[in-house]
Amino acid sequence: MFSTLELDLRPGSGLGMFEIGASLWNVLDLLRGLQHLFPQVDVKYDPDSSTSPILLHLRPHLDLLFSGYHQRLSTISVKKLRDPNPPLTLTYKNSVLSSSEDALKRVGVSRMFGPTYPGDDLRYPGVSFSFDEDPRGESLKSPVTQPDDRQQEVKRIIISEKNPDGVPKDVLDEVTECSAMTGELYRAVAKVHEGITMYFYPTTSEPIQVMIGASTAQDLTVDLGPPLRVHYKEDDRMTIHARGSQPEADADSDYFYNYQQHGIDFLISGSTHVVKKIILHSNVPGTPLFQRYKRCPWEIEGRPEDDEDESPPRKKFYERVEEIQHFLAPGEAPPSMILNRTDDEDGLRLPSSTTRLFGYDGVVLEATESGQVVAVMLF
Template sequence: MSFLDLDIRPGQGVGIFELGASLWTVLDLLREDRTRYPHVDVKFDTTQPAISPILLHLRPHIDLLFSPRAQRLHTISIRRLRHLPNSSSPANLTLRYSPHGRSESPVNRADSPGGGGSHESLILSSPTTVLRKSGVNKIFGPTYQGDTLSFPGIWFSFDEDGGSPLPYSHLHHPSSPPLGAMSTTPPSGKGSVDRNAEVKRVAVCQRVKDAYDALGEVLECPSMEGEVRTVIAEPRKGVALYFHSISQDPPPSVHIRIGHTTSEDLICDLGSPLRVFYKEDDRMTIHSGKGLQEPDEAYFYNYFQYGMDVLLSGTSHKVRKIILHSNLPGSFLFQRYKRCPWEIHVNGSDPDRGMSYFPQRCRKKQWQNNYVSAPNIARLGSRIDTVGPLLQTSSHQEPPSMVLDRAADVPNGPTLPSGLTKLLGFDGVVMEVTDLGDILSVMLF
């Protein structure tokens, strides 16, 4: 493994990792830096992949915990600061801290943590520098007594594995056994630790006033600026995208109307798509019952960064269909798209009315991914047995369904627990559903 030199930013991030960044963005960063991070394990709850926290373990030092619904970086944990497991050789890891913000050119200090000028970055831990409780107190000042040293946005543990805020116990890769059970909150016992005790783990999280919640959502922060916060969808009409904005209230929005919005409108409002894909797969036309049709040369705008595909007519260049992707771990298209935080509004909601119908809680800054139940609204994370009754026009009729084998298109593709999914049809909506009932994607037409 290559040498890691990481700057610690309490409440903000570590190295290239920013709290609040999406899972899609972080995995893309890791792909671009495979030399430094060659081994990445993705762990999640296989019984509830749609609402499971996701843990990225960057062997051997870094754990990245992502929130269950928005899939945003919640907590960064760094362990094995000095030695690798089953090895006496020092770890190739250096941790730095700048008391006055991120340092562009960290100064390699030779003295122990806590000394030196105020504008230089301090080495907290390195192969030749041991981080101890006394050094933490000297840099960060006083804190409450306990088994850990907790400060706003950062805490230090003297146990290699215990006292972790990361809920490992139920997160695992489908092909590996679960990890050992650990606490979901930093311990706050009244015991004391020797001032020369060595720090074994450092965790960075957001600065919060309330109690730390390892399974909670991430508060709105600068790393989310300009990214999608909520997508309101209505069958046969379209979608409204609402974006994170630190400065604007109400937040900016974009409306896409089926049969009205054009390709030029999309580029003007959302920018150029990351890919344009011309539709060549006509296997579904055999089920249309309309016989052979003249080719329309339809094409997709793939907005992977919004978790969305838009199908446009090749003649009128207007929107025909919209596909919203849930980015479920363990699914065939996992990480192809960023998670789209969709909500389906039925029986009266109208995207054309914009903020007039948008929930009041979404207009205020204190709204932080507060997923509350509401009638006639189906949200990401709901299973088909909950969503289906909202969309069915008749309670006595089962929705038509088909079996889809995505692995058939890629014979040598990834091995998944099940490559088969179901397509369920409703009025103006088709949903791709797993055997657990989780909704992989929503297609509006």
């Protein structure tokens, strides 16, 4: 016997525990603790693009669509309103809108929401009600039902950002700034050999700088709060590639501050407690590190053309590794090394388990075979 799933509808804002503008990382983390309500979550995406929209299908009622670039919840679709597995009850302003026993009909929507815009669907700012089960079947559906069919049953509800004129936003659009983003990172500008400048929502906030060789663990805690995890460095396999013949004396005591909520790791010296390296994660679906970190919207900044250049060239997280390579060092690309992050995970098979490492002076790019950059390391 299934327990009833009760969700409150908030036009333009969200549904139940899901907020428009929430990050993919936050929502999937939330769902891990709600397996009794959502035992199966299907993640759908385009494996050839790191910026394609991502769809979470929570059977049988919910589809959550996330924007391609910043992985923000942009659209919530509710369907199979009367499917009893589990029973679904929707409320609006503390009144029952729909349940498995009581079908939601055109007349009920009109009574609760008032007049609507012209069209087949009932459209309001931030929410629409459709009488078609499958939006892809628009051309195959029967002739349009006349608006006076007051008993026509609602088959699908769409919640999205509010648009004052009632015209639905393009589902592929990015989500505009909203309260769900407050305190989260919206841009990280990286300068090779220097560090990063972090910009947060609201966009009027003062940026925070983290400098390699200067910022300390205490600085990070003061500016960013305590990390979600502190991980002591145990994997020293990369030291074989170091330029010096002798490993650093304090390497065995180095540790990471992991800020998964910002998509960033900081490697800190075990002796001086100063930042030595910075790792920025792109959260690309289908790769081993997917969902371990939120997407960091990083940009690598190049040198300005002159002292008066206020907009120096930059390469961003969604650009192909070939373009970034040419930006960092025009000419022939350096030899790459192959990394398989699933070597220690028996039986794990992923579409993009193997990546390549491209090293430059002060920066390493980790990219999939299809050219998507999954991580950038500054040192």
